[in-house]
Amino acid sequence: MKPKKPSESLTIMTELVLPNDTNNLKNLFGGQLLSWMDRCAAIAAHRHCKRIVVTASVNHVSFQHPIPEGSIVTLEAKVSRAFYSSMEVFVDVFIEENARGERIKANEAIYTFVAVDQLGNPIQVPPVEPETELEKKRYDGALRRRQLALILSGKMKPEEATELKALFIKE
Numbered sequence: 001m002k003p004k005k006p007s008e009s010l011t012i013m014t015e016l017v018l019p020n021d022t023n024n025l026k027n028l029f030g031g032q033l034l035s036w037m038d039r040c041a042a043i044a045a046h047r048h049c050k051r052i053v054v055t056a057s058v059n060h061v062s063f064q065h066p067i068p069e070g071s072i073v074t075l076e077a078k079v080s081r082a083f084y085s086s087m088e089v090f091v092d093v094f095i096e097e098n099a100r101g102e103r104i105k106a107n108e109a110i111y112t113f114v115a116v117d118q119l120g121n122p123i124q125v126p127p128v129e130p131e132t133e134l135e136k137k138r139y140d141g142a143l144r145r146r147q148l149a150l151i152l153s154g155k156m157k158p159e160e161a162t163e164l165k166a167l168f169i170k171e
């Protein structure tokens, strides 16, 4: 299959935080943000492979900054690496702060999607060819994150995760 660049899956969504989206502190409710991120990442995965995709796992979520009511929130998702049927998708979340409209990074998440056929069986997706320094860094780390996700879901034995182990154990 012909490799695709991360930029080909780039998906940008902009949302406005309304009262219904907030928690008791009047900040964006985390569950609402997770839903927006899942949607944005799913579209990016679909753009990469042009097939039906399902969320296999949420590998990492980091809520770095509370997002106040009234904020304009921009989500940017790109496929960082593909394996056989699975794709790692990074979602970066930005808010426009104050009247000057300064953009700050508020959150980040990493999802895994799997392309499936009409019966829900996993099917092959194109590989990823990273271009920028950040895309290359994310591509390189994806194998370790995949191994961690598979260990946590009971689909891989820790002793098989050679790249992940190499982070901690120098032989």
Ligand SMILES: CCCCCCCCCCCCCCCC(=O)SCCNC(=O)CCNC(=O)[C@H](O)C(C)(C)COP(=O)(O)OP(=O)(O)OC[C@H]1O[C@@H](n2cnc3c(N)ncnc32)[C@H](O)[C@@H]1OP(=O)(O)O
Binding pocket: 042, 043, 046, 052, 053, 054, 055, 056, 057, 082, 083, 084, 085, 086, 087, 112, 114, 116, 120, 121, 122, 146, 149, 150, 153, 155
């Ligand atoms: C014309 C049309 C226009 C349409 C325009 C729409 C555009 C926009 C699209 C938006 C589409 C909606 C997006 C909704 C997104 C949901 O909300 S989906 C709902 C929530 N998710 C689900 O219900 C998924 C339920 N789980 C499953 O169906 C199955 O477990 C899975 C994920 C398909 C995996 O199947 P399996 O039989 O366990 O397969 P298995 O061979 O073990 O693994 C297959 C691959 O998954 C990976 N994997 C499995 N588990 C994990 C895990 N926990 N962590 C990481 N990787 C894993 C494996 O490593 C393997 O990867 P590869 O080596 O192939 O790369």
